Amino acid sequence: MDFPVDMRILKKIVDSRMSNKKAEQVLMSSRPDALRIGDLFKVSGKDHQNIVIENSNAKLEGIGTGWKRGTIKVIGNAGSFTAQSQRGGCVHVEGSVGDFSGCGLNGGQLVIDADAGNGLGASLPGEKIGMNEGRIVVKGNAGSRLGNRMRRGLIAVYGDVGVGACCSMISGTVLLLGGQANLPGTHMRRGTIICASEPSLSADSFFEQVCKDNTYWNIFCSYMEGCNERIHQTLLSCSPRKRFVGDLKIHGMGEIFVI
Amino acid sequence: MLTVIKGGTIYDPANGINGEVRDLYIDSDRLVPCPATDQHIDHVIDAHGMIVMAGGIDIHSHIGGGKANIARMMMANYFEPEHLNELDADHSVCKHAVPSTLITGKEYARLGYTLCFEPAVVPSNARQAHLEMADTPLLDTGGYLVLGNDDYFLKLLAEKADAQKLRDYVAWMLDATQCIAIKAVNPGGISAFKFNQRKLDVDEPHSHFGITPGQIVRSLTTAISDIGLSHPLHTHCSNLGIPGNFGSTLSTINAADGKPIHLAHVQFHSYGTEGKRKFSSATLEIAQAVNSDSSVSVDVGHVMFGQTVTISADTMAQFRTKDLASPNKSTFMDIECEAGCGVVPFKYRSKNFVNALQWAIGLELFLTIDNPWQVFLTTDHPNGASFTTYPHLIRLLMDRSFRNDMLSTIHRGAVEMSTIKDISREYSLYEIAVLTRAGPARSLGLKDRGHLGAGAVADVVLYRPAENWDTVFRHPVLVIKGGQTVVRNGEIIHMPRGRTLRQGVDFDSGIEKELKPHFEMYRTTRFSNFKISDDEMSNAIGSDVVYY
Amino acid sequence: MTDQKMYRFLDVVCPFCGLLCDDLSLQVEGNSFQIDSSDCPLSKAGFLEASTRTALKPRVNGKFVTRKTAIQAAVNLISNAKLPLVTGLMTDVAGIRTALNLVEYLHATIDQYSNRSFGINASHIQTNGGYFTTLSETRNRADMLVLIGSQIPKIFPRLIEILDFSKTDNPRFKRPRKITVIGEPCEEFATILEKIDVSVTIECDLQQSGHVISVIQNQLGKRKDRAPITHSFPISAIQSLVQDLEQSDYTVFVWAAEEISFPLGDLVVDSIFRLIDVINQSRRAAGLMLTTTPSTTTANAVSTWRYGKPLPLSFRSGGPEHHPDYYAWDSIINRGDTDLVIWVGGLDQSIEMPDCSMQKIVLSSKDHEDADVFIPIAIPGLDHDAHLFRTDLTLAHYLKNLHMNDGHSGAETLEEIYSQFKC
Amino acid sequence: MSHPNITLNGILIRKTFAEAFPMKATRIVVTARNTVWLKHAVNSVTGFATSVIACKVEAGVERWLKPSQTPDGREGAAILFFAMSGDQLEAQLRDRVGQCLLTSPTSAVFSGMDEGKPVALGRAIRYFGDGYQISKKLGNKRYWRIPVMDGEFVCEDVTHRIDAIGGGNFLIVAKDIDSALSVAESAVAAINKVASVITPFPGGVVRSGSKVGSKYRRLIASTNDAYCPTLRGLVPTNLPDDANAVLEIVIDGLNESAVGDAMRDGIVAACLGERSERILEITASNFGGKLGPYHFHLHSLIDCA
Structure with a gap:
């Protein structure tokens, strides 16, 4: 496969509970020369709730778009727009994903074992609200503009992130557990960013507070205990050293914890 | 080539035909009288049992121009790519509040409309409006030129220039912008808003030019009747949407001094201040004024529930409602010292008192204005609702029990405030044909449109009768445009280019000598680059001009 | 055939920047254009380059061929391509209309060359809207001009003149009109400001301009009980600007998207509109966004009315889909999501076509030896009639053919290619 | 029909019931x-x-x-x-x-x-x-x-x-206030170990048991004269002759079984507590079944023990 393949049709096929044979006949797009599912995949099994995509690569785009219940496991990489507007269930990519994955996420869980591209959990073009619910865990690095306009939910990135994470964030929680983040939380209104190492912030935009025992932090840690062991260990091993509030430019009252 | 449409039941109010079974003959693009018996007929269309009407005419629908384009941009994410809808049942319905030109043309044709008027062509934006309308297939189009907020006109008025000069200016502008009628949008108000005046009543002076909306309406109606334009001043009155604005609407009618005047989307201008919520219907007063004065005509601008986007040149009114925007975003523009533009997305909700009452007021207007020739069927697309709701609206007018069923689904307070539950009137097919065909054509002076007499342009629509009028009008069996079958059973089979309808006017070219320095002094375009020629229309813009 | 007689044209529209100034007077003799009304460097360079053109011939694989052969070669390349990308689009309404037809038919992707910077503004309109104004409105109403970015006079040499701000003591205004510049100091600006009496400069890194604007907003805003925003630049200039804003009747904020297209530059636009919103609560203000090439505004206008969405657009799954970043031409080339790049030029004199490894069909008024297929086309507005949209998105100009050039327009050429598929 | 009186550690448990109501x-x-x-x-x-x-x-x-x-x-x-x-x-x-x-x-x-x-x-x-x-x-x-x-x-x-239950109760009738207090404390301590219940009065104990109505029109409740030692002789009394102090323990609980468990544990602790030898009897307060649908019969509670 040299060219992008539009996988958004997957949800509709699963929802319609059509037979495997019929599913293989479904056209993947409305182009006249469109491929059928069967041209690329062999459909087998009976479980509509647990989909496994084998031998996936970065050209399969939009896997898990609008996904509501059940799991999708992607063996290999996935392309851009993975889990776009996902509403429930779990999408697990055992590799990297492309740009704008988890865009407009509205519930459920997206787990990425390797890296994610730009605009992870960001807003769809023209939408005022980005990720609105749900959880994204990236075990590798993530690109720029992560969590743009995010409103609710949780994003955790174990590795490094690109410039402008949590730009125009409305609310929600983002954990940046890797290296230094560049200009996170610009124009953030509310929300919590937790940085494992001191981020590069515009000094005029954020006010630094001394952070001594924070009740909410404890609640958050005990919540994370139920979610993911590795993150929980990181959080518990250190308590927040600093708290920044901002973005003052827009009278924001978001917070950035440095642990 | 001679075609006959045989045995259809004809509703042709312009020729007084009310449901008679007759044959219609089409020769190339025109309807012709019954030919001699020995003449060969090439093609027979069987219309037995069908309702036959002329092609629909929408007198007020925002289908082109900069503001529609901004609205498209803002609402772009409100529809899903088509191919993802294919597994859904209902993918043919257009979900976009302001569809693209291609979809607009197709959807109008599917509803049996063949002619459509863009009611707010801003002079400097006229070229874009015509470009967009030329890209709207299947529809003939025309534009109303927005005047009454442009600096030059206001200045002439403030300087008490003589009527001849005003008249020449209006005629020159109409000619230069290839329009068919003149529209006044919140006369003086858009300009006043640029000078930070937030409200301007009909008798209130503009803070900079010192003239009142009343004066503007008076001078424009005078100019229009002097020029001899068929369509009266197409007026978007002052104080749109403000409770109690029916007073301004009545004052505007008075300001016309007995000259013909058309009130656009009058539903938005018929509000009172009674009741505990200080918002009520004033349709009684408006309907009385219309019923007692045959020189007044209105289009309703009916509201339907759901997501839409309001677009208007009335920056002043639009800016007032920007906090009600849903989704919360809005675009405004001050344009070239001529007009403005405001785009505010809006969601009308049936359980919201104000929205429900707006819905009821629209119906009250339709049902209490006695003469169907004085009222036209519009939703002020997309401001009240998309034009795709027309069949539903027609059903509301023709079917009282359906209307009453709908009443039970809306806000109860609004039902109590409204009189529609007591109105038993039901529109007949003949009257619907007046509202949607014959009336608009007569008002715009289009002698060969909107009727099925010999010599008319062969725009013919065949409907199959059914219990539900919504179904009847939503799915015409056949739509013929200019003698060519364009839609058969909902399927588009031809996509002809439309033409631009305009009115030819005379003016003293002396006005050009005065305008030229004005352009050089005040504007950022030159006089010679402003005018749109017929040649440009047909060769570069792509729409041939038809003079009326 | 070219007519060698000399003609004189008045009120000619210049297609070489987004302002589309329409008051040029030109002497045309054959292919040579001589401006004698304006010393705008962009116009001069554009017309000069057009004058010094040599006759171009179509090429296939670098070898000269007939036009017919070249068109056929282009058709063949397109037929074999899986995912063509149409870009450049330095053309007029007709060219863009035809390109869109072709792209829809081919299920290809389309983007305009300099759409990235316009996209900052388009995205803002899409998500938030805004309050905009146009050139004449600014010329006649604005008693205060705030320029964000000091390169504006370089990118739009005649802007200040068109807005009638060359002299600030215009008798039509009650008070002297004022100009404020927010941005890095630069030479061009210094020369302009020298001539103007009333002006303020706030010197800052342009990346900081969003912050400066927010500080101003904070000073003007109603919630003065909030703690003032901290800042590391001197407050005096800002305070005097705030005073000016409080007195002005109609303030216009001007920026060139091109100049602020750094990472997070879109937030500067966001800040500007927040400030405009605050001012509009009690006074009047609006934004004037500037786009460098008229083709960008034109292409976006046409694509929006045709498909309901601005550029870039992709039809690769069927319907038109828009994503400002993902379908941008440079993203597509970087990802390798195309096998054929179709470049549509015309007004691309000052632009180098991006280097890429894909096959290339180039329609341009400039020679491209390395293209797989090169077909020369004429320059819109000089060699053929053209519609172009001005930077303020409102006004379309009709540019007329200035000489009897026998060149084919981009639209004609694309139509020739397209017609091979239609039948 | 007469049933034999039950005793616990020699203390009489009256055959009566506590009347509780929904809360x-x-x-x-x-x-x-x-x-x-x-x-x-x-x-x-x-x-x-x-x-x-x-x-x-x-x-x-x-x-x-x-x-x-x-x-x-x-x-x-x-x-x-x-x-x-x-x-x-x-x-x-x-x-x-x-x-x-x-x-x-x-x-x-x-x-x-x-x-x-x-x-x-x-x-x-x-x-x-x-x-x-x-x-x-x-x-x-x-x-x-x-x-x-x-x-x-x-x-x-x-x-x-x-939905929960309020008004579970029992009364400790003692010869003197010291012993009454002592066993009441033991009872409250036992009740505190039961989940889903509380004893809302001071220290878990209330001394002002009430009856419905009053001679004063404005009052809806007044002192429970039948249990007041000092009114003996003035009004019909429910007290044995040598009773000089009565304390009530009121229990609110999230469900019927929790209230029952608390009452039983409280009564047992009272009867087995220090100075319980000076306790005369355990009884409960009710209004003849008119007030609430929940009736906790002391005998059936103790039978289960």
């Missing part, structure tokens, strides 16, 4: 930095909450919680609130959380009940934050963080309420 109840969890400030907070929020008659709510500590048992890892207390209606419960909770817990240094408040109808907790008082309050949703729980002078007051958005 609405909720549980919240309060935590604080240390025991001292936890107690201050708890005392305050459960203060003046003995009887719904005038307090509108009955409240008490259900149990004390170890740091490992609380959401924020600090010491805490589970507190139950009982009221006659859901609206009243909500109003009281809002006022008490606002006045007693929001004010108390270092405190935090969480929901102690996950099912039933939602009752506003933080949702009702978040506006104290004047727009600076922060909402955080973790999983399906929402927390409000309200800025206050010692940092942040963290408060869960809602707790929940369920």
Whole structure:
């Protein structure tokens, strides 16, 4: 496969509970020369709730778009727009994903074992609200503009992130557990960013507070205990050293914890 | 080539035909009288049992121009790519509040409309409006030129220039912008808003030019009747949407001094201040004024529930409602010292008192204005609702029990405030044909449109009768445009280019000598680059001009 | 055939920047254009380059061929391509209309060359809207001009003149009109400001301009009980600007998207509109966004009315889909999501076509030896009639053919290619 | 028909029943930095909450919680609130959380009940934050963080309420007040070990048992004269001749079995407690079955023991 393949049709096929044979006949797009599912995949099994995509690569785009219940496991990489507007269930990519994955996420869980591209959990073009619910865990690095306009939910990135994470964030929680983040939380209104190492912030935009025992932090840690062991260990091993509030430019009252 | 449409039941109010079974003959693009018996007929269309009407005419629908384009941009994410809808049942319905030109043309044709008027062509934006309308297939189009907020006109008025000069200016502008009628949008108000005046009543002076909306309406109606334009001043009155604005609407009618005047989307201008919520219907007063004065005509601008986007040149009114925007975003523009533009997305909700009452007021207007020739069927697309709701609206007018069923689904307070539950009137097919065909054509002076007499342009629509009028009008069996079958059973089979309808006017070219320095002094375009020629229309813009 | 007689044209529209100034007077003799009304460097360079053109011939694989052969070669390349990308689009309404037809038919992707910077503004309109104004409105109403970015006079040499701000003591205004510049100091600006009496400069890194604007907003805003925003630049200039804003009747904020297209530059636009919103609560203000090439505004206008969405657009799954970043031409080339790049030029004199490894069909008024297929086309507005949209998105100009050039327009050429598929 | 009287440790258990009525109840969890400030907070929020008659709510500590048992890892207390209606419960909770817990240094408040109808907790008082309050949703729980002078007051958005029972009771009839107090203390200590119940009166004990009505028109209840030792001879009495002190223990519980268990454990502890030899009998208060649908017969409770 040299060219992008539009996988958004997957949800509709699963929802319609059509037979495997019929599913293989479904056209993947409305182009006249469109491929059928069967041209690329062999459909087998009976479980509509647990989909496994084998031998996936970065050209399969939009896997898990609008996904509501059940799991999708992607063996290999996935392309851009993975889990776009996902509403429930779990999408697990055992590799990297492309740009704008988890865009407009509205519930459920997206787990990425390797890296994610730009605009992870960001807003769809023209939408005022980005990720609105749900959880994204990236075990590798993530690109720029992560969590743009995010409103609710949780994003955790174990590795490094690109410039402008949590730009125009409305609310929600983002954990940046890797290296230094560049200009996170610009124009953030509310929300919590937790940085494992001191981020590069515009000094005029954020006010630094001394952070001594924070009740909410404890609640958050005990919540994370139920979610993911590795993150929980990181959080518990250190308590927040600093708290920044901002973005003052827009009278924001978001917070950035440095642990 | 001679075609006959045989045995259809004809509703042709312009020729007084009310449901008679007759044959219609089409020769190339025109309807012709019954030919001699020995003449060969090439093609027979069987219309037995069908309702036959002329092609629909929408007198007020925002289908082109900069503001529609901004609205498209803002609402772009409100529809899903088509191919993802294919597994859904209902993918043919257009979900976009302001569809693209291609979809607009197709959807109008599917509803049996063949002619459509863009009611707010801003002079400097006229070229874009015509470009967009030329890209709207299947529809003939025309534009109303927005005047009454442009600096030059206001200045002439403030300087008490003589009527001849005003008249020449209006005629020159109409000619230069290839329009068919003149529209006044919140006369003086858009300009006043640029000078930070937030409200301007009909008798209130503009803070900079010192003239009142009343004066503007008076001078424009005078100019229009002097020029001899068929369509009266197409007026978007002052104080749109403000409770109690029916007073301004009545004052505007008075300001016309007995000259013909058309009130656009009058539903938005018929509000009172009674009741505990200080918002009520004033349709009684408006309907009385219309019923007692045959020189007044209105289009309703009916509201339907759901997501839409309001677009208007009335920056002043639009800016007032920007906090009600849903989704919360809005675009405004001050344009070239001529007009403005405001785009505010809006969601009308049936359980919201104000929205429900707006819905009821629209119906009250339709049902209490006695003469169907004085009222036209519009939703002020997309401001009240998309034009795709027309069949539903027609059903509301023709079917009282359906209307009453709908009443039970809306806000109860609004039902109590409204009189529609007591109105038993039901529109007949003949009257619907007046509202949607014959009336608009007569008002715009289009002698060969909107009727099925010999010599008319062969725009013919065949409907199959059914219990539900919504179904009847939503799915015409056949739509013929200019003698060519364009839609058969909902399927588009031809996509002809439309033409631009305009009115030819005379003016003293002396006005050009005065305008030229004005352009050089005040504007950022030159006089010679402003005018749109017929040649440009047909060769570069792509729409041939038809003079009326 | 070219007519060698000399003609004189008045009120000619210049297609070489987004302002589309329409008051040029030109002497045309054959292919040579001589401006004698304006010393705008962009116009001069554009017309000069057009004058010094040599006759171009179509090429296939670098070898000269007939036009017919070249068109056929282009058709063949397109037929074999899986995912063509149409870009450049330095053309007029007709060219863009035809390109869109072709792209829809081919299920290809389309983007305009300099759409990235316009996209900052388009995205803002899409998500938030805004309050905009146009050139004449600014010329006649604005008693205060705030320029964000000091390169504006370089990118739009005649802007200040068109807005009638060359002299600030215009008798039509009650008070002297004022100009404020927010941005890095630069030479061009210094020369302009020298001539103007009333002006303020706030010197800052342009990346900081969003912050400066927010500080101003904070000073003007109603919630003065909030703690003032901290800042590391001197407050005096800002305070005097705030005073000016409080007195002005109609303030216009001007920026060139091109100049602020750094990472997070879109937030500067966001800040500007927040400030405009605050001012509009009690006074009047609006934004004037500037786009460098008229083709960008034109292409976006046409694509929006045709498909309901601005550029870039992709039809690769069927319907038109828009994503400002993902379908941008440079993203597509970087990802390798195309096998054929179709470049549509015309007004691309000052632009180098991006280097890429894909096959290339180039329609341009400039020679491209390395293209797989090169077909020369004429320059819109000089060699053929053209519609172009001005930077303020409102006004379309009709540019007329200035000489009897026998060149084919981009639209004609694309139509020739397209017609091979239609039948 | 006459049944033999039951005795426990020689103490007569009357053949009668305690009459209880339906209430609405909720549980919240309060935590604080240390025991001292936890107690201050708890005392305050459960203060003046003995009887719904005038307090509108009955409240008490259900149990004390170890740091490992609380959401924020600090010491805490589970507190139950009982009221006659859901609206009243909500109003009281809002006022008490606002006045007693929001004010108390270092405190935090969480929901102690996950099912039933939602009752506003933080949702009702978040506006104290004047727009600076922060909402955080973790999983399906929402927390409000309200800025206050010692940092942040963290408060869960809602707790929940369920149908519960109020007015479980028994009376200890003793020869003298010292012994009555002593066994009442033992009884309350035993009841405190039962989950889902509280004893809302001071120290868990009430001395002013009441009857319905009064000679004064305005009063709806007045002293239970049949159990007042000093009125013996003036009115018909329910007291044995040598009884000189009667104390009542009132129990509110989340369900019927919890109230029954608490009554049984309390009665048994009373009968086996120190100085129980001076206890004459255990009885219970009822209104002939007119007040409430729940009847706790002392004999059947003891039979089960």
